[in-house]
Amino acid sequence: xxxxxxxxxxxxxxxxxxxxxxxxxxxxNSERSDPEDILKRQIRxxxxxxxxxxxxxxxEREIRSxxxxxxxxxxxxxxxxxxxKRIKEDEEIRVKYSRFEDFMLKVMKENRYLPDDHDTLMQxxxxxxxxxxGLIDEQxxxxxxxxxxxxxxxKEIELFLSVAKDVRTGKINYEKYVCGMLAGLI
Numbered sequence: 632x633x634x635x636x637x638x639x640x641x642x643x644x645x646x647x648x649x650x651x652x653x654x655x656x657x658x659x660n661s662e663r664s665d666p667e668d669i670l671k672r673q674i675r676x677x678x679x680x681x682x683x684x685x686x687x688x689x690x691e692r693e694i695r696s697x698x699x700x701x702x703x704x705x706x707x708x709x710x711x712x713x714x715x716k717r718i719k720e721d722e723e724i725r726v727k728y729s730r731f732e733d734f735m736l737k738v739m740k741e742n743r744y745l746p747d748d749h750d751t752l753m754q755x756x757x758x759x760x761x762x763x764x765g766l767i768d769e770q771x772x773x774x775x776x777x778x779x780x781x782x783x784x785x786k787e788i789e790l791f792l793s794v795a796k797d798v799r800t801g802k803i804n805y806e807k808y809v810c811g812m813l814a815g816l817i
Contacts, residue, residue: 667736674735677701678728688725691715696787701735703744749813756805766802 677700681689689697695710705714718730738744746752759767759775769792776783776791783791795808 670736670739671732673701674732674739675728678731682728684725687728689728689731691719691724691726694718694726694731696784697731698735698738698744699787701739702746703735703738704746705744709744746812749809752809752813753806756809760805765806766800766804769796769801769803772803 677697678689681693681697683689694714695705695707698705698714714734718726718734720727720730747755756767757763759771772792772795773788776788792803794811795803795805797804
């Protein structure tokens with residue numbers, strides 16, 4: 632038997648066992664995998680860390696982070712005016728996985744909410760590059776990411792910096808980051 636996924640049980644993380652023949656290296660059954668199954672697995676993998684109550688729900692405030700993790704970047708206006716109305720039931724604070732999965736499958740198949748193009752992203756970063764060096768100081772970036780009503784979560788910032796920041800200089804080479812992101816390398 633081969634360990635592929637982790638399941639949360641009673642606050643502990645326990646490895647799920649899959650038969651070695653049943654799954655390829657990505658954890659999918661090669662005989663039955665189709666593109667939709669792969670998308671569903673990606674959605675589940677992105678959702679699970681936010682299911683803190685282990686009941687197939689997440690806090691509505693986490694939807695933005697989950698969608699970003701999946702490579703889709705809706706505006707805050709789209710999230711509040713459209714997405715939440717589609718995936719939430721009534722006035723519930725928690726979003727059910729089944730509703731989110733149905734919605735995200737459609738988003739992913741239709742390639743909605745994709746990142747902005749290279750020039751737009753570069754212009755956004757250049758606003759923070761007051762010295763016009765192509766580099767942004769870590770503290771300047773953190774302040775920008777946390778100083779508005781739609782601030783990023785600490786974990787999002789930490790992940791971003793772990794990928795974008797040069798460890799030696801503490802600065803972000805934003806052109807390198809944007810090119811890597813758009814090429815799917817980040």
